[in-house]
Amino acid sequence: MELEIIDISDNNRPSGNRKTVQQQKRERARRIQQRKRRRRKILMIKLAILFCMMLLIILFCVILYQLLTKLGNGREEKAAERDFERLEEVIEINDVVRPAIREDFLTENPYSRPGEKLGTVNNIFVHYTANPGTSAAQNRSYFENLGLTGETSASAHFVIGYDGEIIQCIPLDEIAYAVQKRNYDSISIECCYLEKDGKFTDATYNSLIQLSAWLLKEYNLSVSDMRRHYDEGGKKCPLYYVEHEDAWEQFLADLKQYIADSQV
Numbered sequence: 473m474e475l476e477i478i479d480i481s482d483n484n485r486p487s488g489n490r491k492t493v494q495q496q497k498r499e500r501a502r503r504i505q506q507r508k509r510r511r512r513k514i515l516m517i518k519l520a521i522l523f524c525m526m527l528l529i530i531l532f533c534v535i536l537y538q539l540l541t542k543l544g545n546g547r548e549e550k551a552a553e554r555d556f557e558r559l560e561e562v563i564e565i566n567d568v569v570r571p572a573i574r575e576d577f578l579t580e581n582p583y584s585r586p587g588e589k590l591g592t593v594n595n596i597f598v599h600y601t602a603n604p605g606t607s608a609a610q611n612r613s614y615f616e617n618l619g620l621t622g623e624t625s626a627s628a629h630f631v632i633g634y635d636g637e638i639i640q641c642i643p644l645d646e647i648a649y650a651v652q653k654r655n656y657d658s659i660s661i662e663c664c665y666l667e668k669d670g671k672f673t674d675a676t677y678n679s680l681i682q683l684s685a686w687l688l689k690e691y692n693l694s695v696s697d698m699r700r701h702y703d704e705g706g707k708k709c710p711l712y713y714v715e716h717e718d719a720w721e722q723f724l725a726d727l728k729q730y731i732a733d734s735q736v
């Protein structure tokens with residue numbers, strides 16, 4: 473029995489060693505395979521992550537695009553709303569009637585009626601004569617005489633007297649010399665007054681409202697297009713309505729109300 477056991481162990485030893493070498497080879501091959509599989513797995517995971525990231529980026533871009541489009545649309549809608557409001561306002565003033573105006577055009581001259589063509593009218597300017605107690609006719613004469621004296625360049629399309637009379641000195645298709653940088657795209661109205669503070673009389677004030685409303689209608693403008701001379705260049709004109717901002721705001725509100733009341 474003992475011999476047999478020895479024989480078996482002797483016979484087994486070399487064959488055992490051979491198997492170990494083969495096993496080692498197989499193990500190595502298995503390990504190489506495993507490593508390859510692991511690398512393939514890692515590669516697949518990396519690709520999956522990359523794919524997910526690309527999807528996220530595309531999704532982000534789509535959301536961003538939609539947000540920007542919505543914002544753009546919102547802005548366009550607001551602009552359209554503003555245009556519509558403006559249009560409504562313009563439609564509202566279509567029933568305003570032309571006030572009584574006496575046309576007494578100045579003689580063409582380089583100092584007060586140059587005869588140059590007026591372009592598109594964008595604003596209506598309000599002035600005061602800076603000469604208390606003078607009438608509309610006197611101020612018209614002053615402009616007329618500038619053609620003879622050449623003392624300075626000045627004029628306005630209209631002069632409103634302290635009794636409310638309106639004299640037109642310059643045709644509406646010609647420029648006046650009233651607001652330095654804006655003569656070619658605006659209409660100017662001079663207002664007479666009695667008090668030193670420059671406040672208009674009720675008669676002047678009412679005529680100014682009527683004339684302004686009619687001009688706004690004629691040029692498809694809105695109350696927001698009314699300007700003081702002061703708003704373009706800072707000159708204190710019309711004095712009272714520069715020193716009393718609330719009085720100017722009140723004038724604009726009264727003008728708006730007058731236009732609304734003029735609707736049939």
Ligand SMILES: [Zn+2]
Pocket residue numbers: 598599600650701707709710
């Ligand atoms: Zn002025």
